[in-house]
Amino acid sequence: MPELPEVEVVRRGLExxxxxxxxxxxxxxxxxxxxRHLAGPDDFAARLKGRRIGTAMRRGKYLWLPxxxxxxxxxxxxxxxxxxxxxPPGTPDEKHLRIRIAFTDPGAGELRFVDQRTFGGLSLHPExxxxxxxxxxxxxxxxxxxxxxxxAFHAALRRRRTTVKRALLDQSLISGVGNIYADEALWRAxxxxxxxxxTLTRPLTTELLGHVRDVMNAALAVGGTSFDSLYVNVNGExxxxxxxxxxxxxxxxxxxxxGTPMRxxxxxxxxxxxxxxxxxxxxxxxxxxxxxxxxATPGAADPEPGSPEAPAH
DNA sequence: AAGCTCTCCTGATGGC
DNA sequence: TGCCATCAGGAGAGCT
Numbered sequence: 001m002p003e004l005p006e007v008e009v010v011r012r013g014l015e016x017x018x019x020x021x022x023x024x025x026x027x028x029x030x031x032x033x034x035x036r037h038l039a040g041p042d043d044f045a046a047r048l049k050g051r052r053i054g055t056a057m058r059r060g061k062y063l064w065l066p067x068x069x070x071x072x073x074x075x076x077x078x079x080x081x082x083x084x085x086x087x088p089p090g091t092p093d094e095k096h097l098r099i100r101i102a103f104t105d106p107g108a109g110e111l112r113f114v115d116q117r118t119f120g121g122l123s124l125h126p127e128x129x130x131x132x133x134x135x136x137x138x139x140x141x142x143x144x145x146x147x148x149x150x151x152a153f154h155a156a157l158r159r160r161r162t163t164v165k166r167a168l169l170d171q172s173l174i175s176g177v178g179n180i181y182a183d184e185a186l187w188r189a190x191x192x193x194x195x196x197x198x199t200l201t202r203p204l205t206t207e208l209l210g211h212v213r214d215v216m217n218a219a220l221a222v223g224g225t226s227f228d229s230l231y232v233n234v235n236g237e238x239x240x241x242x243x244x245x246x247x248x249x250x251x252x253x254x255x256x257x258x259g260t261p262m263r264x265x266x267x268x269x270x271x272x273x274x275x276x277x278x279x280x281x282x283x284x285x286x287x288x289x290x291x292x293x294x295x296a297t298p299g300a301a302d303p304e305p306g307s308p309e310a311p312a313h
Numbered sequence: 314a315a316g317c318t319c320t321c322c323t324g325a326t327g328g329c
Numbered sequence: 330t331g332c333c334a335t336c337a338g339g340a341g342a343g344c345t
Contacts, residue, residue, distance in 0.1 A: 002339095032322085061339075080338055081323080096323085117322045119339060162316065171340075179338065269319080270338055318344075327335085 002078040003061060004142055004176030005219035005241070010084050011063045014056040017086040018065065018111050021103040023048045033098035033113060036075070036135070037123035047124055048074070048101065057131070060142045060175025064125075064133050072126055075133045079119025085112045142176035143212050154205040157197040164200065165193035165272065168212070177212060180248045181219070183273045185211040187247035193265075193272045195282040218244065247273045 002010070026048040028034050028041035037044045054066035057073075064073040076084060085094075088109045093100075099113035099122055113122055125133035132139075141148045156173055157164075167173055168182040177185070186193055188211035191204070200208075219241040242249075246256050251264035255275035265272045 077339080079322090079340085115322095116324070117337085119322065160315085166316085169339085268317090268338095271336090314345100316345090318342105320342085321338105321340100323337100325336090328333095329331105 002082070002224075003178035003181050003216075004144065005181075005216050006224035007058055007061050007063055007078060007176070008144075008220055009224045010078070011056045011058045013086065014063070014065065014084065014111075017108075018053050018103075019055055020053065021105050021108055022052045023050060024102045024104040025049060025100075026102075027100040028098070029100065030098040030118065032118045033115060033121045034123055036121055044122070044124060047072070059132065059136065059145070060139050060171055061178070062133075062136050062139060062175075066127070066131075067124075072124055073133050074122055075125050075136065076113070076122050077120050079115065079117065079121070081117040082113065082115040082120030085114060086110070087112050138172050140172050140175045143174060143209060144176070144216060148174075150206065150209055153209070154200070154202055157200050157205060160197045162197055163193065164191055164195045164197050164208075166268070167197050169268075174212075176216070179270055179272075180245070181212065181215055183247040184215045184245060187273075187275060187279065188215065190278045192279045192282050193267065193274060199282070247275070249273065 026045040028045055031041050034041050034044045048067070051067040051070065053074075054068065057064050057066070062075060062077055064075045066073045076082075078084070081096075086109055089107065091109070094112065094114045096114050096116045097112055098115050098118070101111040101113075103110070113120075115121070123135075125135050128134050128137055153174060157167055160167060160173075162170075165182050165186060168177045168185070169179070183193070185208060189204070189208045191208060222241050222244070224241055247262065250262045250273055252261050254260065255262055255278060258275065258277050260275055260277040262273055263276050265274070
């Protein structure tokens with residue numbers, strides 16, 4: 001479940017332990033881990049060999065390591081369960097070790113990509129003019145990027161016909177936000193996940209972005225969020241933010257603001273956690289006034305219309 | 314054509 | 330004890 005703070009923790013570890021090293025040998029142990037490298041595992045390994053690792057970069061949940069001045073970078077995405085570990089020489093292989101990158105530098109150990117669910121992976125890509133691997137040119141700046149444009153984000157939200165949590169998870173609008181921090185920021189902003197983005201006022205967008213930044217910075221300060229061993233920094237250590245979560249994973253537990261039991265709703269093949277009192281259901285679409293034929297919604301006063309009685313798909 | 318759904322994957326967990 | 334279903338979810342392919 002690595003999101004921006006977790007990926008940034010990993011980026012800092014790579015900057016400390018991998019930048020400046022030279023690749024002695026790369027070994028792909030599972031082809032799926034390099035599936036985004038279209039030329040295949042052998043090409044991936046051959047092109048890494050002998051290259052010098054540059055400054056570790058990140059945008060949203062993607063990170064990349066420029067290879068010397070070749071204009072090519074190793075792009076990494078951790079997916080659900082990916083780990084980039086720096087392991088001392090002689091460390092036994094992890095069960096889900098997918099890629100091994102050995103350095104020429106004596107005692108530097110290995111950079112390893114370990115990934116149980118294989119949603120993540122590494123690949124090589126040329127950089128665009130602004131230094132981004134070309135395949136992530138569509139990824140928006142993230143909210144911790146000094147060049148993130150709050151006004152443009154708000155304008156995009158107003159243009160879209162979608163709901164606020166979908167928008168937060170849309171990496172082409174704002175990157176780095178995943179299911180956990182989306183729920184946390186929405187709880188802090190007292191916004192329901194299904195609120196149409198077109199109804200957001202500029203002050204609301206500003207407040208929401210502020211909460212996104214606050215919660216991410218708070219997580220970053222303690223090394224990220226972790227629920228199990230699936231997310232670790234390059235030294236295999238977990239972060240401590242899980243204990244600070246206010247919404248995610250707190251079904252039936254009291255809201256930390258009002259004491260109302262928190263709820264979980266199936267949403268987009270995953271879960272949304274929210275307080276039914278602090279985060280009120282958005283009022284029915286404004287078009288409702290134009291369709292008097294709509295059957296009397298029995299649950300008009302229901303705090304969550306549309307979920308329980310709606311058809312299962 | 315923007316918006317949404319589906320699919321990829323493995324391991325933990327729960328019900329019977 | 331075993332077996333099957335469910336859940337976790339980022340992101341892009343592929344629908345409509």
